[in-house]
Amino acid sequence: MSFTKITAMLVVIGFTLGLSACSPEVGSDAWCKKMDAKPKGDWTANQAADYAKHCVFK
Numbered sequence: 001m002s003f004t005k006i007t008a009m010l011v012v013i014g015f016t017l018g019l020s021a022c023s024p025e026v027g028s029d030a031w032c033k034k035m036d037a038k039p040k041g042d043w044t045a046n047q048a049a050d051y052a053k054h055c056v057f058k
Helices: 005-020 028-037 046-058
Strands: none
Touching: 028 046
């Protein structure tokens, strides 16, 4: 592999890891607040179940 390909792969991996680190952990206070701000119609079934489990029925 060339140096350019390795560098490009590292940049993509770093960018992906950086994006995934930005979202709060499911069930945390930050996640509950984020879900409160999100319109209920945009929630998935899994998000609604997690919200009920972690934010409503603590």
